[in-house]
Amino acid sequence: MQQQITLEIFRYNPDDKEGPAYKKYEVPFRKDWVILDALNHIKDRIDGTLSFRWSCRMGICGSCGMKVNGNPVLTCASFLEKLAPGPIRIEPLEYFPVIRDLVINMDDFMDNLKKVRSWIIHEKDDNLDEEYLQTPDQLSDYKQYSMCINCMLCYSACPVYGLEPGFMGPAVIALAQRYNMDSRDDGNKLRMDIMNAEGGIWHCTFVGDCSAVCPKNVDPAGAIQRYKLEGARAWWTRWLLPWGKE
Amino acid sequence: MTIFWWTRKKSYLRFILRELTSLAVAFFTIEMIFLFWSLKEGPDVYHEFMEFLRSPVLVFLNLSAMAGLLFHSITWFNLSAKAIVVKIGKARIPGKLVASVNYIAWIIISAVIVWILY
Numbered sequence: 001m002q003q004q005i006t007l008e009i010f011r012y013n014p015d016d017k018e019g020p021a022y023k024k025y026e027v028p029f030r031k032d033w034v035i036l037d038a039l040n041h042i043k044d045r046i047d048g049t050l051s052f053r054w055s056c057r058m059g060i061c062g063s064c065g066m067k068v069n070g071n072p073v074l075t076c077a078s079f080l081e082k083l084a085p086g087p088i089r090i091e092p093l094e095y096f097p098v099i100r101d102l103v104i105n106m107d108d109f110m111d112n113l114k115k116v117r118s119w120i121i122h123e124k125d126d127n128l129d130e131e132y133l134q135t136p137d138q139l140s141d142y143k144q145y146s147m148c149i150n151c152m153l154c155y156s157a158c159p160v161y162g163l164e165p166g167f168m169g170p171a172v173i174a175l176a177q178r179y180n181m182d183s184r185d186d187g188n189k190l191r192m193d194i195m196n197a198e199g200g201i202w203h204c205t206f207v208g209d210c211s212a213v214c215p216k217n218v219d220p221a222g223a224i225q226r227y228k229l230e231g232a233r234a235w236w237t238r239w240l241l242p243w244g245k246e
Numbered sequence: 247m248t249i250f251w252w253t254r255k256k257s258y259l260r261f262i263l264r265e266l267t268s269l270a271v272a273f274f275t276i277e278m279i280f281l282f283w284s285l286k287e288g289p290d291v292y293h294e295f296m297e298f299l300r301s302p303v304l305v306f307l308n309l310s311a312m313a314g315l316l317f318h319s320i321t322w323f324n325l326s327a328k329a330i331v332v333k334i335g336k337a338r339i340p341g342k343l344v345a346s347v348n349y350i351a352w353i354i355i356s357a358v359i360v361w362i363l364y
Contacts (some may be wrong), residue, residue, distance in 0.1 A: 070254070137336045159258065162247045206325065207261045225329035 005029040005080055006087035007038055009050065012098050020098075023047075024087070035075035035083075035090065036064050039102075052102040059215055062149030065156070066102050067091040072156035072213050093156040106152055112168045116176040116194055121187030138183040145178035145223055147216040154210035154220050166199040170210035170220030173201060177223040192234060201227045264321045270314030273307070323348040 096104035284295035327341030
């Protein structure tokens with residue numbers, strides 16, 4: 001078995017005039033190591049200047065998403081063994097501005113998340129003494145979409161997000177659906193107006209790779225297509241039927 | 247982003263093929279419009295149009311368009327379950343069953359057309 005494996009890592013320091021470059025690192029090749037272990041080994045033992053985000057090491061926090069050999073993955077879930085014999089190329093997630101090395105700026109996502117009101121909206125004022133009950137069946141309607149960990153892999157897999165400035169992208173739309181389908185929420189109409197506007201669901205051309213790379217099986221592509229169907233139904237009802245309501 | 251972004255991944259290529267094969271749908275639609283027009287113009291024009299369709303170039307074009315149309319229809323039928331979520335009672339109908347409704351409708355409509363024609 002090989003003893004070492006080479007990692008080619010994208011390095012960028014905004015204060016450095018030379019611009020971005022790939023740097024090679026040799027790390028021990030261990031069966032039980034994931035890419036994140038190798039990155040931490042580099043950071044601790046070889047080059048302390050390497051910057052990357054990580055936290056939980058178990059596919060929950062969604063912070064260690066990077067491009068590995070061109071594919072967006074969670075580095076805590078990608079074993080070196082599967083990528084042997086190397087070299088393994090590690091880059092920041094595509095289509096995001098890079099802050100430094102493997103750290104991306106995801107402000108666009110955070111802004112859009114606010115824009116679609118990704119929280120429960122009540123038409124009436126909240127009554128804190130009242131319980132909002134929900135059956136397991138009602139929970140199952142949106143549970144899949146609530147599994148999103150905001151890891152941004154779907155954005156990096158989505159060519160439309162790269163091509164269309166202003167497109168909200170897969171996770172934001174899936175998360176909007178998460179609240180639309182929640183039996184306790186009354187914000188569907190409000191979100192539909194945002195989704196039907198520029199930057200919303202109609203930019204999606206259904207490439208489908210967002211769902212293929214999602215580590216939590218959220219299926220954002222499915223969420224967007226369901227949204228489109230609902231949007232089209234609402235439009236036809238509003239314009240064609242005199243008694244139509246959205 | 248380069249305009250050849252779709253060459254980077256197999257799944258992107260499949261997507262572009264699915265989109266491009268919509269041209270085959272357009273081709274057949276236009277051909278059908280001409281066919282109806284030739285029918286309206288009378289037997290001479292109709293036979294002339296039929297003769298035109300028998301030319302090797304048109305046979306090749308039609309066969310290619312047919313292949314494109316099949317790819318287009320099948321890929322879209324298989325994706326339909328993503329958009330259409332049907333629940334009976336508490337159970338969600340499996341995606342394959344939703345997609346198969348398209349195929350059944352396709353077979354029935356085709357059979358009716360064949361029955362009318364022959």
